Amino acid sequence: MDEAMLRWETLMLNNMIVSSKDKEATILKYSSDATISTESSQKLHKAIKEKSKKSPIKDLQTSKMKVNSFKTETFKQIVNNQVKQNKIKVSKPEVNRYGKNFNLSNTNKYELLKHEMEKMNNYMEQLNKTLQTITVELSREKSINNVSINSVIDALDRYQNLKLKQNTIDGVSYKEKLDTIAKEVENIQVEKKHLQKRLEESNIALVNVNEKILALSENSDNEYDKKLNEIEEERNEWNDYQTKLEKLIIESYKALSRKDEYIKNQDFIADNLRKEKLDLETRVNEPILELQLHQSEEIENYQNKIKKLSAIIADMNRALISTRESHNMAISEMR
Numbered sequence: 001m002d003e004a005m006l007r008w009e010t011l012m013l014n015n016m017i018v019s020s021k022d023k024e025a026t027i028l029k030y031s032s033d034a035t036i037s038t039e040s041s042q043k044l045h046k047a048i049k050e051k052s053k054k055s056p057i058k059d060l061q062t063s064k065m066k067v068n069s070f071k072t073e074t075f076k077q078i079v080n081n082q083v084k085q086n087k088i089k090v091s092k093p094e095v096n097r098y099g100k101n102f103n104l105s106n107t108n109k110y111e112l113l114k115h116e117m118e119k120m121n122n123y124m125e126q127l128n129k130t131l132q133t134i135t136v137e138l139s140r141e142k143s144i145n146n147v148s149i150n151s152v153i154d155a156l157d158r159y160q161n162l163k164l165k166q167n168t169i170d171g172v173s174y175k176e177k178l179d180t181i182a183k184e185v186e187n188i189q190v191e192k193k194h195l196q197k198r199l200e201e202s203n204i205a206l207v208n209v210n211e212k213i214l215a216l217s218e219n220s221d222n223e224y225d226k227k228l229n230e231i232e233e234e235r236n237e238w239n240d241y242q243t244k245l246e247k248l249i250i251e252s253y254k255a256l257s258r259k260d261e262y263i264k265n266q267d268f269i270a271d272n273l274r275k276e277k278l279d280l281e282t283r284v285n286e287p288i289l290e291l292q293l294h295q296s297e298e299i300e301n302y303q304n305k306i307k308k309l310s311a312i313i314a315d316m317n318r319a320l321i322s323t324r325e326s327h328n329m330a331i332s333e334m335r
Helices: 002-051 058-088 092-104 107-291 296-334
Strands: none
Touching: 107 296
16 A cells, blocks of 8 residues: 555656656747747838838737737746646655655645645646647747748838839939949030130130230320321311400400490490481471572572481481491390
């Protein structure tokens, strides 16, 4: 009985150790899958971050983070249980000693130990189920990740193809632009040479023009001096002419003064003649009536004299009028 109990306990301990090793292997496998999944997720996240700022699998990453958190907690729980189980492990002499002591101990202790072992087995079964569930979840997550990675890789390939096409198109357009710019540069160089040639011709023409200007300036200086001398002579002539005109004007004023005096004298003489005419007419008319009958001949003589005097007065008046008109014309011309 004791030997059977000892073998049973040894077998249970071995099963526990084997089960513990299996669980450790499962945990290591899980850890390795988790590590691979984490590395894949990191690579995928890095590639997506490099290629685009917007992540098309943001919800998938969130779910993966939740699963990874659950995996980590489960892994910690398994490790803690394994540490507790390792504390239960004992060597074979200790098992023998424990069996001997157990044979000597109370059967209640055996029952308690058996009950604890059953509880431990139940817990390990539940833990195995949990690990199987986690393994299934990991497989499903891995397949989802593979699908997501494949879709992302396809998207990246399409993006790279589009980028390559765009670069090819840009390269062709850049080449066309470079050809156009090269042609424009050639045209500019030709135009530059043409402008340089025209500039040289302009410089030569400018030198010739400067020489002509110098020659003309020398000639113009001589001509200017001649013109100045001519102008000075002409100015002197005009000054002499002005002096002569001033003298002529003075003489004209003097002549006009003399004419004014002459006109005044003529007016005075005409007035005297009119007075004499009136006196003669008075003297003639008074005796005419008396002498009309007896001295008709004398009357005719007096009448003839009167006619002559009237003609003389008329001539003097005409001469006076013409003299006034000439005087007025001379005054208007002087003004």
